Amino acid sequence: MSLEERREREKEEMRKLILDAAAEIIFLDGIDKLSIRKIAERIEYSPSIIYHYFNNKDNILNQLMSNAYQKIITALSSAKLSSDHPVERLKDATRNYIETALSMPNEYNAAQLNSSPDVLKYTASLFRGATNKNPALAFLCDCLKDIHKNAPRSESEIELMAQMIVIAAFGLIMRLNVEAELEEKQKYRLIDHFVNVTILQMAGIYTNNMPGGKSI
Amino acid sequence: MSLEERREREKEEMRKLILDAAAEIIFLDGIDKLSIRKIAERIEYSPSIIYHYFNNKDNILNQLMSNAYQKIITALSSAKLSSDHPVERLKDATRNYIETALSMPNEYNAAQLNSSPDVLKYTASLFRGATNKNPALAFLCDCLKDIHKNAPRSESEIELMAQMIVIAAFGLIMRLNVEAELEEKQKYRLIDHFVNVTILQMAGIYTNNMPGGKSI
DNA sequence: CAATATTTTTGAACGGTGTTCAATAATATT
DNA sequence: AATATTATTGAACACCGTTCAAAAATATTG
Numbered sequence: 250m251s252l253e254e255r256r257e258r259e260k261e262e263m264r265k266l267i268l269d270a271a272a273e274i275i276f277l278d279g280i281d282k283l284s285i286r287k288i289a290e291r292i293e294y295s296p297s298i299i300y301h302y303f304n305n306k307d308n309i310l311n312q313l314m315s316n317a318y319q320k321i322i323t324a325l326s327s328a329k330l331s332s333d334h335p336v337e338r339l340k341d342a343t344r345n346y347i348e349t350a351l352s353m354p355n356e357y358n359a360a361q362l363n364s365s366p367d368v369l370k371y372t373a374s375l376f377r378g379a380t381n382k383n384p385a386l387a388f389l390c391d392c393l394k395d396i397h398k399n400a401p402r403s404e405s406e407i408e409l410m411a412q413m414i415v416i417a418a419f420g421l422i423m424r425l426n427v428e429a430e431l432e433e434k435q436k437y438r439l440i441d442h443f444v445n446v447t448i449l450q451m452a453g454i455y456t457n458n459m460p461g462g463k464s465i
Numbered sequence: 466m467s468l469e470e471r472r473e474r475e476k477e478e479m480r481k482l483i484l485d486a487a488a489e490i491i492f493l494d495g496i497d498k499l500s501i502r503k504i505a506e507r508i509e510y511s512p513s514i515i516y517h518y519f520n521n522k523d524n525i526l527n528q529l530m531s532n533a534y535q536k537i538i539t540a541l542s543s544a545k546l547s548s549d550h551p552v553e554r555l556k557d558a559t560r561n562y563i564e565t566a567l568s569m570p571n572e573y574n575a576a577q578l579n580s581s582p583d584v585l586k587y588t589a590s591l592f593r594g595a596t597n598k599n600p601a602l603a604f605l606c607d608c609l610k611d612i613h614k615n616a617p618r619s620e621s622e623i624e625l626m627a628q629m630i631v632i633a634a635f636g637l638i639m640r641l642n643v644e645a646e647l648e649e650k651q652k653y654r655l656i657d658h659f660v661n662v663t664i665l666q667m668a669g670i671y672t673n674n675m676p677g678g679k680s681i
Numbered sequence: 682c683a684a685t686a687t688t689t690t691t692g693a694a695c696g697g698t699g700t701t702c703a704a705t706a707a708t709a710t711t
Numbered sequence: 712a713a714t715a716t717t718a719t720t721g722a723a724c725a726c727c728g729t730t731c732a733a734a735a736a737t738a739t740t741g
Contacts, residue, residue: 256688263689285728295691297730306728358578364643412655413633413663420636427580428590439628447629450666472717479718501699511720513701522699 264302266292268316271309280355283310310359311367317356318371322384324349335395339452342388343414344444347422354426361419386411393452402453414451417443480518482508484532487525496571499526526575527583533572534587538600540565551611555668558604559630560660563638570642577635602627609668618669629667633659 270291274283285306289296303309328342350357360368372383389411397407421443425436486507490499501522505512519525544558566573576584590599605627613623637659641652 284726286726296728297692298690300729301689362574362639362643364645409655409658409662413659416636416640416655416659417629417633417663418636419640420632420634423578423639424632424635427578429580439625439632442625443629443632446625447633447667450669451663453666500697502697512699513721514719516700517718 260302267299267302267309268313271313275313275355280310280359307365308367311363311365314356314360314363315368315371317353318360318368321346321349321353321357322371325385325388335392336449336452336454339389339392339396339448340444342392343418343448344440346385347418347440347443350422351425357422358426361423385415389414396452396454410452414448417447417451476518483515483518483525484529487529491529491571496526496575523581524583527579527581530572530576530579531584531587533569534576534584537562537565537569537573538587541601541604551608552665552668552670555605555608555612555664556660558608559634559664560656562601563634563656563659566638567641573638574642577639601631605630612668612670626668630664633663633667 267288270288271283274287274291278287283306285299286296288309289299299309303312324345325342328338328345331341332338360372363369363372386408390407393407393410394401402410421439425431425439483504486504487499490503490507499522501515502512504525505515515525519528540561541558544554544561547557548554576588579585579588588599602624606623609623609626610617618626637655641647641655
């Protein structure tokens, strides 16, 4: 069966070749300019061959976006052990998540705005409860429970908090992605405020909205 | 000069004819299916004529989206006098804004994700300070100042708060638009929580994140 | 090795898109 | 009535995603 294995391996390599070419085109020319014919030109094959390895263009795009979004999710979980303090962990993870997402705007946008089954596995769907699968929501819920361990909130309260944070982070990233010409300084002013103030408010921590305000 | 006036009026009528046809196509078949040729077919002219009234397809789309987004903004300001209580006004306005935006998902998405000059006039760009032009930000700032009139915050604090609320509302609307199959019940659970809890936290009001928690 | 079956790759075609432009039809000006 | 201006068209260009029968390359058998 080594023959079939090799076949499959070669097919996988070809798929990777196609995906890599697509990623480069998106990086160089933008996602709007991606076309089957351009991919074909880049890998030096005829356009038709691509349909031997993928069902259609959307399929390619979705696979690409899923892969990229997994990287963003990984960035989140890498903060899992960053600190003993749950609040610090929350802040670290969110900042990580935001900065990773901003480093691949095309992929993040496409992944979040796409509701294909391919991509939906990883994105922050509001469907699935926090306990289910979405890694970002699950991580946030854990953090929030930890933060409120002295005065426990209900499961649904925690879940709503987490969803609001995910939604707000999503909004921030989207806006920063759209407003490409925004100065770095302004950008980080917003991110800082979000991570240091807004998140804590949404997590039910601050009574005053400025840093230095009383915490619980 | 009545001749030129009529000319211009007729040209404007033709533009409106084209825009209306485009809006219908978007409504019936979705924004992806909009094409110059389809518009032409609908208004019973040849495709080329459209370029006599608009520079290109994007121009048509942008104009359409700007018009729609103005309606959403209008929904916001209609809440301006809804209540004496600034907190109630804030809640009313936000709920209005969200529900109007959800009633025209295509237009809202396109307007928010588009950074063309046409559209940028109306969308919540982070560029312009709150005092400048963006009506949503300006309204929020007024509300927030009113809310905190007894313990005034700095201009930049107020502005950051407002921007965070706009960003979070944007995120919520976007998510609800993308997840089209979400049940009405779940949808309103999120909107309610956003309007009744999250906004108040971001506005620096609640110390506890549940309704009934102490206010300042 | 030769013949056959299988898989990979191609070229041509279909129907679609946005856009341009010279030629025509309609209207207004002289 | 002749001329200038404007509105409208048809044909064409250069793209696009996708399909499919035919060809090339490879693997499997006798």
